[in-house]
Amino acid sequence: MISVMIAWRKRAVHEEADTEINICHRSVLQDAKADIAVSYRGLSVDMMLDGFDNSAPTFKEIASLIHATGDFIRELESFQFQRLDTERYLRGLILEGIYSAEPTQAARQAEMKQRLQGVWGKDIRDRPPVISRFLQRQGLSQTKKYDYSVAFDDDLISKISHMRTSDILDWLLSDDNSVV
Structure with a gap:
């Protein structure tokens, strides 16, 4: 059709x-x-x-x-x-959310780290809802709207929520997609 x-x-x-x-x-x-x-x-x-x-x-x-x-x-x-690798997709969403157009690699990483600091720099107790809002701004929903929607594993969200800013930046910029 x-x-x-x-x-x-x-x-x-x-x-x-x-x-x-x-x-x-x-x-x-x-x-x-x-x-x-x-x-x-x-x-x-x-x-x-x-x-x-x-x-x-x-x-x-x-x-x-x-x-x-x-x-x-x-x-x-x-x-x-x-067939989606949810961890790799989540990594891409976070990278998209902190994207920097600075001309040099050092300036880009500094700006990206600053943006991550605004989310992952929060107190560990306050961080999960801040991360949730950040991910919602990237297009994610907390509820599955359709039966075929992607759901992110709570353990994965918990792991990234407990990372420090430098850890999340290292994970995002590494070639390895596994969460530390």
Whole structure:
């Protein structure tokens, strides 16, 4: 269905673009037309393909294609998150949060250490909620919104919460991804 949407969009925007639906994609749609009708509230694959060949998409077709795009994204995220190295990802999030554009390596590390100090420099008892807020600003949530969402191990968060500023900086800049 995604290929139909892309071809229809190309047809609407680019007059001379290749705007046909691959024969293999048409075959997949035909083979799945019963499932598509159930998943997309009665969408007829035959009518959609006929509409593609002869007219503009209907509102139902557009709504179904948007829905299919959301389904596709959820499947991609699920696939990606199942294989995600959460420790490496967490390391990348923290690095992104303290990123420095200073021109020299020494200046970058000094600025990054200063930013880490603002979080990891807190008293050990006050640090976990500060780290939590820092990670939320990087896009993490404390609750799993979807069944395929990533959950970070409490032990990993606890370990990084107990690191000193210099330890977390060393961990972030090391080639080794394991938490000390």
